[in-house]
Amino acid sequence: MRFVRIKRLIPAFVLLCPIAAQASDCVVLLHGLMRSSTSMGKMQRALEAADYTVANIDYPSREHTVEELAEIAVPDGLAACRAHRGLGRIHFVTHSLGGILLRQYLSTHTIEELGRVVMLGPPNRGSAAVDELGGVPGFDWLNGPAGRQLGKGDDSVPLKLGPADFELGVIAGNRTIDPVTSAVLEDPDDGRVSVADTELDGMADHVVVDHSHAFMMRMRRTIELTIRFLGTGSFDEP
DSSP states (O other), X not given: OOOOOOOOXXXXXXXXXOOOOOTTOEXXXXXXXXXOGGGGHHHHXXXXXXXXXXXXXXXXXXXXXXXXXXXXXXXXXXXXXXXXXXXXXXXEEEETHHHHHHHXXXXXXXXXXXXXXXEESOOTTOOHHHHHHTTSTTHHHHHHHHHHTTSSSTTOSGGGSOOOOSEEEEEEEOOOSOHHHXXXXXXXXXXXXXXXXXXXXXXXXXXXXXXXXXXXXXXXXXXXXXXXXXXXXXXXXX
16 A cells, blocks of 8 residues: 655646645545556646645555455555544545446445545446457466456456446546557547446546546546546536
8 A cells, every 4th residue: 555645836737727625535546457556646746736635555456356456455545544633535536447446345335435536547338358359368467367357248347336326527538559459449449448438327427538548647637627526526617
């Protein structure tokens, strides 16, 4: 688990999106498959500048199943937030697999302090890339047990989970830097999941950005939209 609280200069894009956080609110960041908390570092710094407490969580995404990872990553984030005196709501910002881990956890647990959730490029309806490329040598070595569970077949975890019964905003990407994977995905896509497959019944809002799956969490537009949804429950301009 990685938990950092750093005071920094406020980035310009935070000033352009002046949605004040409740001083007691905490945001848990969950990175995606084959990534680490470092990939969410820019998001972390922007949220801290917007006056959120942030728990940026590391978890071994390639070593366990979705079910096992959900019981590792989400409790670590909750514990880090709950360690703060006067805690208000606990929000989540997730990338890719991180969103599925949260959905899996919520299918068997209740988070009393749960606030808003923003998912970046989540395979909420599974990814056809897993089914089409799962037989390629090295797939399991690269993606681990959880990666195998993100498809659309009988082993799909996302398709077994229910609709969102929490306040959810989804940000999807429509640019790709991986033409091989994109060739097996429905257009438009972000190189890992199609825009259509990021949607989830019950979500409060959905928006598409001109970024790829790999880098959307670091992009200014994505961060602006994330801060806006956490503050207002909508991606729309105030």
